Amino acid sequence: MLNEIYKEYGEYFYVPMTQGYSIAIPITVGCSWNKCLYCDLNQGNKYRFLGLEEIDRRLKILKDYYSNRHRTVKKVVMAGGNPLCLDTNILIEIIKLIRYYFPHVDNISGFARANDILRKSKDELLRLKALGVGELSIGIESGNNEVLAFHNKGVTREDNYLALTRLEQCNISYSTYIMLGLGGRKLSKKHAIDTAKFLSEFNPDVIIVVTLVLFKNAKLVEKVRKKEFIRLRPLESLKEEKLLIENLNLKNTIFNGTHKTNALILKGRLPQQKDILLDKIHRELEEYNNDDMKDKEVLKWKRWSVE
Ligand code: SF4
Numbered sequence: 001m002l003n004e005i006y007k008e009y010g011e012y013f014y015v016p017m018t019q020g021y022s023i024a025i026p027i028t029v030g031c032s033w034n035k036c037l038y039c040d041l042n043q044g045n046k047y048r049f050l051g052l053e054e055i056d057r058r059l060k061i062l063k064d065y066y067s068n069r070h071r072t073v074k075k076v077v078m079a080g081g082n083p084l085c086l087d088t089n090i091l092i093e094i095i096k097l098i099r100y101y102f103p104h105v106d107n108i109s110g111f112a113r114a115n116d117i118l119r120k121s122k123d124e125l126l127r128l129k130a131l132g133v134g135e136l137s138i139g140i141e142s143g144n145n146e147v148l149a150f151h152n153k154g155v156t157r158e159d160n161y162l163a164l165t166r167l168e169q170c171n172i173s174y175s176t177y178i179m180l181g182l183g184g185r186k187l188s189k190k191h192a193i194d195t196a197k198f199l200s201e202f203n204p205d206v207i208i209v210v211t212l213v214l215f216k217n218a219k220l221v222e223k224v225r226k227k228e229f230i231r232l233r234p235l236e237s238l239k240e241e242k243l244l245i246e247n248l249n250l251k252n253t254i255f256n257g258t259h260k261t262n263a264l265i266l267k268g269r270l271p272q273q274k275d276i277l278l279d280k281i282h283r284e285l286e287e288y289n290n291d292d293m294k295d296k297e298v299l300k301w302k303r304w305s306v307e
Pocket of ligand 1: 035039041113139
């Protein structure tokens with residue numbers, strides 16, 4: 001029954017890691033930017049808005065589904081690469097529909113790009129917040145402009161800085177995604193240190209750490225083949241993660257490195273558990289040599305490209 005609701009989202013139906021228990025409401029398909037070199041999350045799907053009528057239809061199905069299971073829906077996530085790119089008035093209409101079908105909702109979340117946030121005035125964001133948009137997930141990826149530009153991220157460190165500042169001003173929580181290995185071998189150190197510096201200027205509720213993988217249809221594959229980008233080996237990623245954590249100076253943030261792309265599953269609260277996280281990396285670094293780690297990676301990611 002729900003397959004029909006999510007039929008456009010394909011194999012990698014991706015919602016923010018912090019929203020694993022939220023009910024996904026199909027809003028947009030694909031990403032309005034869709035140009036990051038490393039990305040194939042949208043599997044060829046062109047960006048489109050599903051439209052209010054279709055969202056209404058699917059909400060009704062979802063409502064029946066959860067009512068039949070006696071589940072009170074309190075948290076929902078707007079599905080799509082960046083549903084926040086929609087005009088604020090449309091988002092407000094969508095939220096009204098969500099609230100009509102699920103009156104007990106107390107948190108609405110979704111992915112957003114920095115420039116989706118920056119296109120909205122503070123007043124618009126406050127209106128969305130008042131209607132329940134309580135948390136957004138932002139793909140910061142790196143605090144280094146050279147890295148962001150190489151991957152054609154379409155936003156700069158400064159854009160990300162302004163976007164997070166605006167969210168803080170509007171009291172909207174956010175989780176930040178960052179990506180290990182995004183600088184390749186050439187920019188690994190700069191990427192780790194500048195990302196740590198960037199994150200330390202804020203107080204994200206959650207930092208989600210993922211590791212670059214080579215999606216077979218990503219534009220990055222060509223750069224890797226031509227050796228214009230040298231990917232990190234898992235052991236190098238771990239060293240990068242260590243450098244990142246060493247340089248993080250946070251007040252109270254969950255460091256969530258449990259994503260399956262990571263060489264090591266790691267989670268803790270910073271700064272309180274910094275030493276524990278570093279110890280764990282240190283032990284892993286001692287235990288494995290490069291080849292072991294590569295074998296582990298190949299087994300794990302055999303359906304994705306490796307050099
Ligand atoms: S913004 Fe996100 S979803 Fe869009 S292309 Fe870049 S990585 Fe992919």
